Amino acid sequence: MxxxxxxxxxxxxxxxxxxMTGSLCVGGWVLRGGAESGLSASQGTAPSTLWGEDVLEKMKTGMSAGDAVAxxxxxxxxxxxxxxxxxxxHGNTGHFTGEMSVPICGALEGRGVVVSxxxxxxxxxxxxxxxxxxSTKGAMPDRLMAALVAGARAGGDSRGLLSAALLVASRAATPLTLRIDRSAKPLEDLADLLAAARxxxxxxxxxxxxTLDDPYRAPDLVEPEPLPLPETGTE
Structure with a gap:
């Protein structure tokens, strides 16, 4: 799954x-994007990372998610x-599921959200x-983690989960990209990694x-003390 x-x-x-998945490296295979393009999730029996990149390029120019996916x-x-x-x-969603995808398969949408x-x-x-x-309140990472946990409790993967990932992006903050590529308890490890990142x-x-909104941001620096001028001898 x-x-x-x-x-x-x-x-x-x-x-x-x-x-989340019962295979390796779900973050590297599935999740892509940022605040300048929107996000994509490419998955399946033979997932195309090219799809994930191409749909972002189209959305970055202003194309809707539905048109870009098509x-x-x-x-x-x-x-x-x-x-x-x-x-x-703009938070619009689009999705595609090929007819040879392993059942049960498909996608569900809601306001500003799509799950595949x-x-x-x-x-x-x-x-x-x-x-x-x-239905979950709070910051985006907390809502996403709660959603993954709920999905696992609702049935999970007959193979067991092996990897999980989280990606959060906005113009006002640095991206948060967390990946558990192989673990016997990837959701627990992802939650621990999120806590460490906070x-x-x-x-x-x-x-x-x-950040995108503050591209020259840096720590406040203390003005250095001027170096003393070298002494010069007199004749």
Whole structure:
């Protein structure tokens, strides 16, 4: 089972994505994007990382997620084995599920959110992910983590989960990209990694490095003391 969620919080301008699977390296395979393009999730039996990149390029120019997904997936003769979801700069969503995707497979949408899955134990898995995200209050990372946990509890993966990932981006903050590439308890490890990323000194450091809205941001520097001039002899 691979499940991904893409979301946009219009109040804060924050994009978020999360994914979990019973295979390796779900973050590297599935999640892509940022605050200048929106996010994509490319997955499936034969996932295309090219799809993930191409749909971002189209959305970056202002194309809607639905149109971008259609333009990327339609020409691909191998599309029957793949899934793609996207969320654009306005929070609109689009998705595609090929007919040869391992059942139970498909996607569900909500306001500012799209959840995709394949090899599902039941439709309740992606419904739990979507509904938990929409009903959970708080910061984007917390809502995404709650959504993943709910999906795992609703059925999870018959193979067991092996990797999980989280991606959060906005113009006002540095990107948060967390990946657990191989673990017997990837959701627990991802939660621990998120807690570490919010703790000092790492969190303090992220507040002084550049962002899209503040590209020249740097730590306040103390003006150095002027060096004494060398002494000159007199004749």
């Amino acid at each position: 691979t499940v991904s969620i893409l979301a946009y919080d219009e109040k804060t301008g924050t994009f978020g994505g999360a994914a 333009q990327v997936t339609d020409p691909d003769t191998g599309r029957a084995h793949r899934q793609l979801a996207a969320i654009d700069l 899955g394949n090899m599902l134990a039941d439709w309740s898995v992606i419904a739990a992910v979507r509904d938990t995200y929409l 703790a000092e000194p790492y969190h303090g450091w992220t507040r002084v490095v550049p």
